[in-house]
Amino acid sequence: MTAPDFDRIIDRRGTRCSKWDDMQAAYGVSPEDGLAMWVADMDFAPPAAVQEAVQAAVSHGVYGYPGANAPYLQAIRWWMAARHDWQIDTDWITTCAGLVNGVAMALDAYTRPGDGVIVMSPVYHAFARVIRAADRDLVELPLALQDDQYRMDWSAWEGMLKGHERLLILCSPHNPGGRVWSPEDLAEVAGFCRRHDLILVSDDIHCDLVMPGAPRHRMVATVVPDIADRLVTLTSATKTFNIAGAHLGNAIIADPDLRARFRHALAARGVSVGMLGMDMVAAAYSPEGAAWVDALMTYLDGNRRIFDAGVNAIPGLRSMPLQATYLSWVDFSGTGMTQADFTARVEGPARIAANHGPTFGTGGADFLRFNIATPRARITEAVARLQSAFADLQ
Secondary structure, eight states, X not given: OOOOOTTOOOOOTTSSOHHHHSHHHHXXXXXXXXXXXXXXXXXXXXXXXXXXXHHHHHHHOOOOOOOOOHHHHHHHHXXXXXXXXXXXXXGGEEEESSHHHHHXXXXXXXXXXXXXXXXXXXXXXXXXXXXXXXXXXXXXXXXXXXXXXXXXXXXXXXXTOOSOEEEEEEESSOTTTOOOOOHHHXXXXXXXXXXXXXXXXXXXXXXXXXXXXXXXXXXXXXXXXXXGGGEEEEEOSHHHHTOGGGOOEEEEOOSHHHHHHHHHHHHHTTOOOOHHHHHHHHHHSSHHHHHHHHHHHHHHHHHHXXXXXXXXXXXXXXXXXXXXXXXXXXXXXXXXXXXXXXXXXXXXXXXXXXXXXXGGOTTOTTXXXXXXXXXXXXXXXXXXXXXXXXXXXX
16 A cells, blocks of 8 residues: 555645635634634545545446445445454444434434433534434533543432433544543443433444554443443444545444334435445455554544644643544633633634534533644644744743
């Protein structure tokens, strides 16, 4: 495999790219001189194998309804075994239109309007959006912040449920905190779901994006095999290989009854997926793709070190130690500023678009989330801009 060039600047402006073309409207930061560090996709080209798969489809020139998807399913099975020591059957895989769609289908399959759906906050903002849109009751269990890491607070949580909860969504690894949950954490989650008769939906979309030297990510199914009767695991290659535009994900469900209910919800909504996305995934989930991911994580680890060192040198700012994902969660509480004040500096003088912490729910008010999956020159520039914008604190 030719070494990927992650330093190459790819101009995404004017390509209907949400991350760059929408940041003026969302944050008032111009793409002409601003830095897009909000939407969770990468500014890198995917592996050559993915490009070649798309080119082969383009060269064929006919884009009719896709049929047999055996190569796609076998690639997922191989990847889960090779990268996560998880032996799955292809029959367990149900393909959906991305993981947010997978969450929505799970809500439809296993809950009813008015039921409680649990998240551990702060957490990926799309969960709350989908839960509320489905007329379910969002139940936030606040994560405890200890020693610069989020921890599950079981002693507090046991007394917070109302009895109408039917489903818990686990974000693993955690977004926005970048935490890899330990096997002990996952076993606690499984036990909690059993005690309270909850379906467990584990969103593992960042499972491949673990920093070198960080704890290994584990799938719930490999840690607690006997939870299969209430477990739905959501995975996708889109985050790993920067092909989010394919809008493709998978619900991996071992239990036949749970799987049938999920597929019924999918069929009732007429959800189907496109041909090109499956071709991309079949190419990405390969030895070449694995080597590319290893190179990616080495590069992102370098970005992480530069970003953390620069941010943590600013009095009052603290970047949460990042074990997984490429999303840096920065705490501004030490500045003594209001959320409006520190955000204005980031979007104004620094000209950086970063996700606002309150959108991630309870516990997010003092934070901004920065996407560091971009060429290193931009990381260095972002650090310099932040240090300049907060120079009066130094």
